[in-house]
Amino acid sequence: MKRRPAVVAVHSLDHVDFEVPNLDDAERFYRAFGLETSHVAGSLEVRASGDPRPWLFVHQGASVSKRLRHVSFGIFADDLPRFRERAASLGITTIAPLAARDAESLWFRDLHGVAVELRAAPKRTPDHAAPRGEPPPRIDRAAPLRSATQPVKPRRLSHALLFTPDLTASVHFYTAMLGLRLSDDAGAVAFMHAAHGSDHHVLAFAASTGPGLHHLAWVVDSLEDVGLGAMQMGEAGFPRGWGVGRHVLGSNYFYYVRDPWGSYCEYSFDIDHVPVEREWPASKQSPEDGFYLWGPPPPADFTTNFELESEAPLRT
Numbered sequence: 001m002k003r004r005p006a007v008v009a010v011h012s013l014d015h016v017d018f019e020v021p022n023l024d025d026a027e028r029f030y031r032a033f034g035l036e037t038s039h040v041a042g043s044l045e046v047r048a049s050g051d052p053r054p055w056l057f058v059h060q061g062a063s064v065s066k067r068l069r070h071v072s073f074g075i076f077a078d079d080l081p082r083f084r085e086r087a088a089s090l091g092i093t094t095i096a097p098l099a100a101r102d103a104e105s106l107w108f109r110d111l112h113g114v115a116v117e118l119r120a121a122p123k124r125t126p127d128h129a130a131p132r133g134e135p136p137p138r139i140d141r142a143a144p145l146r147s148a149t150q151p152v153k154p155r156r157l158s159h160a161l162l163f164t165p166d167l168t169a170s171v172h173f174y175t176a177m178l179g180l181r182l183s184d185d186a187g188a189v190a191f192m193h194a195a196h197g198s199d200h201h202v203l204a205f206a207a208s209t210g211p212g213l214h215h216l217a218w219v220v221d222s223l224e225d226v227g228l229g230a231m232q233m234g235e236a237g238f239p240r241g242w243g244v245g246r247h248v249l250g251s252n253y254f255y256y257v258r259d260p261w262g263s264y265c266e267y268s269f270d271i272d273h274v275p276v277e278r279e280w281p282a283s284k285q286s287p288e289d290g291f292y293l294w295g296p297p298p299p300a301d302f303t304t305n306f307e308l309e310s311e312a313p314l315r316t
Helices: 023-033 077-089 167-176 223-235
Strands: 012-020 036-040 043-047 056-060 067-075 105-109 115-120 156-164 181-185 189-193 203-207 212-219 241-246 253-258 264-269
Touching: 012 023, 012 156, 012 212, 023 036, 023 043, 023 056, 023 223, 023 264, 067 077, 067 156, 077 105, 077 115, 156 167, 167 181, 167 189, 167 203, 223 241, 223 253, 223 264, 241 264
Parallel strands: 012 056, 067 115, 156 203, 212 264
Antiparallel strands: 012 067, 036 043, 043 056, 105 115, 156 212, 181 189, 189 203, 241 253, 253 264
């Protein structure tokens, strides 16, 4: 585990917590996506294959739409007093914990009311870029038999993209309080990485008229897994999405699957990595370069924040 000396900053996106109208819909969607689920104390815990720690906590809600409850970031335990001092110096009021967890933590709300937890926890963001898989030796065919392919199972959560009514203010807040660093800004979207070594972004923001959760990105092992994941979800009854394509900022290959509530889960492969030893040159890019390098046109409502809508839940 690497650590940038004398820098007080979060090291990982630890988990995301939200509520949905129906937990059965959530369990069916995430299991089809290739994740593991279990019911604990009335909520659904969602894990990557072989990982004992949940990446998501999903609750039964009273609303007809999904609602983001809080976002949790991992910190080094000895930094907790320094974060408390920082919150006080910035005039940020702490709040009582919104969830009982097995760690010391600090809770507060951001500028737009989103609850944030900083918890003493092991680092979940990788120290190094994942190695790119090498193709098998060519004998008679490069592609495996379709009947022999295994289900796609994401390895970890890479990042979350949140809606915000003030992108510039959100970037400033998460820089000042959490120590996140700007990777790239494309006008209507901004990407932030963790200072102790992380993917190109562990958190991103997109402009909206209010807060909410747009998508969660999950790391898979190959571009082929991105395509197989798209097919896997279509066959499971979730055909709506966007991709396959490649982003410019972050460079990752993607396929976004639309969930039952109008937001997305992304299969992601080969995202840029910011090592702890490097200062990433934050850039200001055009909206064109902030979206995608190649791929099909996105759905017309791809950037709609359905957490602000009062209509019936959307169906995939």
